[in-house]
Amino acid sequence: DTGVSQNPRHKITKRGQNVTFRCDPISEHNRLYWYRQTLGQGPEFLTYFQNEAQLEKSRLLSDRFSAERPKGSFSTLEIQRTEQGDSAMYLCASSPVMNTGTEAFFGQGTRLTVV
Amino acid sequence: DQQVKQNSPSLSVQEGRISILNCDYTNSMFDYFLWYKKYPAEGPTFLISISSIKDKNEDGRFTVFLNKSAKHLSLHIVPSQPGDSAVYFCAASARGTSYGKLTFGQGTILTVHP
Numbered sequence: 001d002t003g004v005s006q007n008p009r010h011k012i013t014k015r016g017q018n019v020t021f022r023c024d025p026i027s028e029h030n031r032l033y034w035y036r037q038t039l040g041q042g043p044e045f046l047t048y049f050q051n052e053a054q055l056e057k058s059r060l061l062s063d064r065f066s067a068e069r070p071k072g073s074f075s076t077l078e079i080q081r082t083e084q085g086d087s088a089m090y091l092c093a094s095s096p097v098m099n100t101g102t103e104a105f106f107g108q109g110t111r112l113t114v115v
Numbered sequence: 116d117q118q119v120k121q122n123s124p125s126l127s128v129q130e131g132r133i134s135i136l137n138c139d140y141t142n143s144m145f146d147y148f149l150w151y152k153k154y155p156a157e158g159p160t161f162l163i164s165i166s167s168i169k170d171k172n173e174d175g176r177f178t179v180f181l182n183k184s185a186k187h188l189s190l191h192i193v194p195s196q197p198g199d200s201a202v203y204f205c206a207a208s209a210r211g212t213s214y215g216k217l218t219f220g221q222g223t224i225l226t227v228h229p
Contacts, residue, residue, distance in 0.1 A: 042219030
């Protein structure tokens, strides 16, 4: 399977705990994106990387959130001191670097539930 | 500030008929538009896209129309099939940013009845 892979698929955690999600993009894609989707809404952009460089972060990404992409391959998204409002689907996507518009390919997401 | 809006939360059509999903945007910097389809518990799947230099793009049963002056796009599915039942998201990206950074609408739930 050469698509975008996310792990775990589901995560239930207690409020105040830290969680980490992993994303493996399509291998030839330089760009990797994180989105968050809550019920009844479309995905919202969180951050993106080009290779290992984090080029943009949304103001949605509070100080409790951190993302990394060491060596420009897989990426991790960590949420510290989770809150109930962090419950959402976290989506990863990847795309090649293009000078024109191109689609981003999404993984199946990680469903986070904070209890 | 909802820059991409899908004003119809749901749409119900009969199998074989046309489905028309609508999307409006406000940011004049958007120049690439996409439609994604999403099944429950899965990530969005790319369906079709259109650049702002075009006003129509077709791919099999799917056609996207873009009206730049009205800042409006629509997705036509003809003929509709029960397997098309899903949530459809309109998305847009802007010049001068990463083209993978997408701004999504809220989604429209399409139900196609046999």
